[in-house]
Ligand code: HEC
């Protein structure tokens with residue numbers, strides 16, 4: 297009896313795999329009832345200095361869910377022409393950004409914003425995106441698929457493809473307990489991707505070695521001087537004011553500020569004001585994490601600053617004054633060349649490339 301069931305199952309897969317993406321699927325009710333559904337909790341790492349990651353009650357990470365999300369994140373099946381995956385704009389080697397000033401999708405139409413790092417993304421609270429306009433990872437993961445300048449597909453077609461796939465349906469059974477492939481929906485896809493994203497945790501930079509009291513760790517002189525400047529600790533060098541907005545273990549306050557990139561008349565993207573409708577939020581963006589900066593350039597919401605030296609020059613010498621400029625930047629910082637070097641040395645301490653040797657963070661299809 298059991299044998300017969302499996303034969304039937306494989307025959308059906310064969311028929312399905314001969315069809316095109318958009319053909320209606322054959323629904324076999326309860327086809328998965330013989331596959332055990334027993335998801336195991338996925339322990340999300342909590343590096344030193346970080347608080348416990350919040351997870352939504354209806355989507356606690358499991359090993360099965362995270363593994364499924366890992367495949368979906370790297371699979372171009374989610375785009376209309378099957379050429380672009382989430383990872384196409386969030387590449388591991390670029391700290392899960394895309395290395396471009398602004399991103400473009402399968403239609404090659406350039407968007408207006410720069411791709412964002414997903415390392416430690418589960419620790420971001422207070423809204424996703426440069427303007428904080430998206431509430432959580434589950435909601436975000438639904439968006440790129442139908443965005444005309446990203447993956448330009450339609451969810452009904454993508455869900456159909458996944459239901460017809462020869463591997464995914466069983467994995468959805470193991471992660472979410474579905475009875476048959478027709479139970480798969482876009483919310484389940486988004487949940488799996490969100491679980492995987494929460495598992496993208498890495499904090500093994502030189503700075504973390506210092507926090508961990510690693511016995512092999514020693515500061516270079518300029519790194520330590522840069523640290524004192526970053527945190528406005530007493531030293532002969534100038535205060536750099538950075539920690540006010542980029543503080544905490546993830547070097548992000550998760551708050552929105554105007555950091556003086558533009559004079560008011562030159563603002564193109566109103567940032568946070570687009571979300572709140574409030575003029576006091578004009579030109580404010582999220583002070584994102586400064587971890588892994590050496591991998592994530594170009595910098596700022598529109599990728600206008602090409603290298604880290606120029607970021608430091610900007611904060612030192614080129615802040616635009618406006619009514620919304622944050623008070624911590626209203627006095628010029630004015631660093632000399634040596635001080636700029638110290639600050640850069642400290643920022644480079646925040647680079648962690650250790651995750652690049654762990655398959656969990658790499659493309660499972662390569
Ligand atoms: C065409 C390139 C592109 C593709 C494809 C893409 N993204 Fe993004 N992603 C971006 C850009 C650009 C932003 C910044 C958007 C903004 O602020 O308006 C972003 C932002 C995000 C953020 C918010 C990060 C933060 O710190 O707030 C998450 C999470 C994310 N993307 C996940 C995904 C997932 C999951 C997929 C696949 C379903 C995906 N992205 C596909 C370009 C892309």
Ligand code: HEC
Pocket residue numbers: 426536537538539540541542552553554555557580581582583584585586589592593594595596597598607608611622623624625643
């Ligand atoms: C008043 C708050 C504030 C202060 C102080 C501040 N920043 Fe920022 N920072 C921001 C905001 C907001 C953004 C995002 C701006 C945007 O993209 O429009 C940002 C973006 C950045 C980025 C770009 C990150 C990326 O991946 O694109 C870097 C690098 C950076 N800041 C470094 C620093 C350094 C170094 C200092 C100290 C010299 C500093 N910041 C001080 C608020 C601040």
